[in-house]
Amino acid sequence: MKPVRSRRPGQVATAAAHTDSDPAIQALRRFRQIFATVRTHFRQVEQITGTGAAQLRALSLLREQPGLRISALAQAMDIHQSTASNLVKTLVERKLVIGARNGSDARVLHLNLLPAGEKVLQRLQGHYIGVLPQALQTLPPTVLRRLNADLDLLLDAMQADDSAARSPLASL
Incomplete structure (x- = not known):
């Protein structure tokens, strides 16, 4: 590592030594590792299945709990109901999921996995x-x-808006 001249006369610092011991830099590196691991995982899963992570999570939940309503799916995924609705729309268009209205309330849509959706999950x-x-x-x-x-x-220090808290990671 090349020494870095300090602004103070007579002091020489090593840039790596400074950053390696800086707790903020260490935390930043850990966040980079987390983000890189998640990104790599999303890519691998999409390569294997041809389907995004949020869609896979929805398919997996529908396999476990056939007949889920969109509101229950949103709750299980910890996402906004409108996000779940858009997700389901895509899954229905791809013919991975079917929505059926039954019972006394025609407004309620019960979701079920189709064979093509099961095939996607079998790849995992x-x-x-x-x-x-x-x-x-x-x-x-x-x-x-x-x-x-x-x-x-950390979120307070960043003055972060909490609107992304219930968005799928893959959409961020």
């Missing part, structure tokens, strides 16, 4: 949840509470 060989949600589920509750508190501090 199992339940699909996503790399980040799956990793978070492995952490103990005490760690998750601490992580949430620390992330709240």
Whole structure:
């Protein structure tokens, strides 16, 4: 590493030593690793299945719970109902899912997986949840509470708008 001259006479600092010990830089690097891992996972899953991560999650939930309503799907995916509705529209257009109205309330649409949707899921060989949600589920509750508190501090420092909180990661 090339030494960097300090603005103060007589002081020489190494740029790498400064950044390696800076906690903000260390945290930034960890976020880069997380984003890169999620992005790589999304690409791999899409290459294998030809379907995006949010659509796969919806298909997986419909396999587990046939007949779900759009509102229940949105709740299970922790996304806005309008986002779930748009997602379902795409799945119906691709003939992966069918929506059926039955019972006394014709407004209620019950969603079911079609054979083509099952074939997409079979390419994954199992339940699909996503790399980040799956990793978070492995952490103990005490760690998750601490992580949430620390992330709240970061979001406050960023003055982040919470409108993206219920958007699929793949759409961000």
